[in-house]
Amino acid sequence: MTHKIAVVGTAFEAHHREKITGTAGAFGCAVDFYPSHMDAASHLQDTTIVFGPSDAHSPKSVAAAPKLQWFASFYAGVDPLLAPGVLPENVLLTNGSGAYGVTIAEHLVMATLMLLRRNPEYHQLVDQKGWRNDLKIRSIYGSTFVICGTGDIGSKYAQRLRPFCPAKVIGVNRTGRSAEGFDEIVTIENLDSVLPQADMLVLTLPGTPLTNNLITRERLALMQENAFLINIGRGNCLDQEALVEALNTGKLAGAALDVFRQEPIPQEDPIWEAKNLIITPHCSGQMTLAYTRDTLVDMFCENLTRFFTDQPLLHAIDRALAY
Secondary structure (H helix, E strand, O other): OOOOEEEOOOOOOHHHHHHHHHHHHHHOEEEEOOOOOOHHHOOOOOOOOOOOOOOOOOHHHHHHHHOOOOOEEOOOOOOOHHOOOOOOOOOEEEOOOOOHHHHHHHHHHHHHHHHOOOHHHHHHHHHHHOOOOOOOOOOOOOOOEEEEEEHHHHHHHHHHHHHHHHEEEEEEEEEOOOOOOOOEEEHHHHHHHHHHOOOOEEOOOOOOOOOOEOOOHHHHHOOOOOOOEOOOOOOOHHHHHHHHHHHHOOOOOOOEOOOOOOOOOOOOHHHOOOEEEEEEOOOOOOOOOOHHHHHHHHHHHHHHHHOOOOOOOOOOOOOOOOO
């Protein structure tokens, strides 16, 4: 069977396209490039492989490609493809896990330091043309971090914390398996036991049934009043309303969110006015860093070789776990 590949999206540059075309050509495959799933949809009748984003429009490409055998998402999250009735059971699914750890870990270090050094308050002060420099700051040094999610992103963040000499870095995952950069690992079932220890709770979790509503009002109440929270995973895991309440009443010292229940955030959402909250528009892990784009293409080309030589694909999604 002659395979046809569709690459969807505008992030890749000429050298990326050349590498994909060259790798595919070695196996006799043609490659077509489309700006979006909407543009691709009417051209996929004979397409067997799609390399593109798993966004709200990705089901259009799936529906338009009756011969599809493999959907290679260059996003880490594949939620839209796992919705009931979207991706046939016989279609392989891989994601971009492994390409975003560098950029998101750096975003996390930035947000961590901004919170500990009270940047939101100083920013507000300067906006009002005020001059004060005596706000008591805190440090990564001697602080305890609880990181939910110990995969590529969580591990790279933990490793980058090390030079700052934290007191302890605790990882939380589904199985309790060890991961590089952590002093201790606990399972999600034991999350409540470590929340009171956290100076900083960091969420790097995928959107799955297990992570849905994981950080509830009750769990936020287990945290210290001087603790901070950062979420760069998925908005579904956090009770936003309870977080806003905790920030505005001083039950938490501050937070940084890059993901939200609804994106873009509605103009009327009270989260815009929450105290000591850093909001970024889901930009921590986009494909704007050259390293990320290069890694995604390298991973896809490696998997193309594996696909055509009947080897297991890297970063394959377990549909039961949704990651």
